[in-house]
Amino acid sequence: MEKNKITCKEVMNHICDNLGEDLDSPKCVAIKEHLENCESCQKYFHSVESTIQFYKIYNAELPEESHNKLMDYLGLSDE
Amino acid sequence: MSEPELIEKAKEGNRQALAQLVKNYEQTIYNFAFKVCRNKDRAEHTMQETFLSMVKSISQFSGKSKLSTWLYTIVSNHCLMQARSNKNKFFDSLDDDELYIDESEIAEWKVTPDQVAENNELKEILDNAIQKLPQDYKIVFLLRDVEGLSTEETANVVDVSVPAVKSRLHRARAFLRSELNKVLKNGKE
Numbered sequence: 001m002e003k004n005k006i007t008c009k010e011v012m013n014h015i016c017d018n019l020g021e022d023l024d025s026p027k028c029v030a031i032k033e034h035l036e037n038c039e040s041c042q043k044y045f046h047s048v049e050s051t052i053q054f055y056k057i058y059n060a061e062l063p064e065e066s067h068n069k070l071m072d073y074l075g076l077s078d079e
Numbered sequence: 080m081s082e083p084e085l086i087e088k089a090k091e092g093n094r095q096a097l098a099q100l101v102k103n104y105e106q107t108i109y110n111f112a113f114k115v116c117r118n119k120d121r122a123e124h125t126m127q128e129t130f131l132s133m134v135k136s137i138s139q140f141s142g143k144s145k146l147s148t149w150l151y152t153i154v155s156n157h158c159l160m161q162a163r164s165n166k167n168k169f170f171d172s173l174d175d176d177e178l179y180i181d182e183s184e185i186a187e188w189k190v191t192p193d194q195v196a197e198n199n200e201l202k203e204i205l206d207n208a209i210q211k212l213p214q215d216y217k218i219v220f221l222l223r224d225v226e227g228l229s230t231e232e233t234a235n236v237v238d239v240s241v242p243a244v245k246s247r248l249h250r251a252r253a254f255l256r257s258e259l260n261k262v263l264k265n266g267k268e
């Protein structure tokens with residue numbers, strides 16, 4: 001209908017493209033405006049953020065045993 | 080002792096300084112190696128090889144980049160070398176417009192990131208999804224989004240251009256979201 005109207009697909013595509021960067025470019029301003037009024041793009045945006053968050057929070061603690069093996073391996077266990 | 084002082088001493092062959100540098104970074108490097116390998120034994124092995132390289136070549140460390148970035152580079156090269164044979168033409172040739180976005184599949188996820196720690200089933204879902212990414216996409220995603228390096232630092236670590244980092248990051252994010260969405264949109268607990 002409106003030729004200049006940004007589509008949901010474009011918005012979703014661009015969210016992944018430039019998440020957190022280049023927020024003042026004309027395209028980003030159009031995206032931000034669209035996002036404020038489109039529930040489905042908001043959900044998409046949140047799921048991309050959650051995806052990153054999931055992998056940030058999922059951490060592995062170095063086991064004491066692996067620490068000891070490492071120092072042995074490097075010949076530094078007496079330091 | 081500050082890090083530059085420790086590095087200077089380590090370069091002179093001071094073993095105590097070397098040990099201290101290892102201790103300062105072992106948790107970070109183990110965690111990053113685990114995130115790349117998704118396996119504790121391989122993470123341990125990668126960590127050992129990384130610090131062995133550091134010990135051997137600390138004298139060549141120029142100090143132009145951060146020591147952490149230098150260590151990330153060693154881990155990445157180690158992991159990329161192991162994975163060289165599994166280059167993924169499918170990902171490299173993808174058109175961005177075809178990127179895993181199905182507008183009919185947008186739903187609120189029932190699981191939130193703070194539930195990761197005590198949810199083993201969720202950990203398995205996360206492991207499986209990221210293991211499907213080609214190694215070079217995975218490393219870019221982990222360095223930039225998870226470890227929080229800048230786009231430029233990430234480009235230096237993996238030795239590709241900034242636009243190439245952005246393109247891989249874009250695809251990795253969209254791919255992972257779509258993989259997680261397959262499972263999480265149905266309210267998997």
Ligand SMILES: [Zn+2]
Pocket residue numbers: 007008009011034038039040041042
């Ligand atoms: Zn929309």
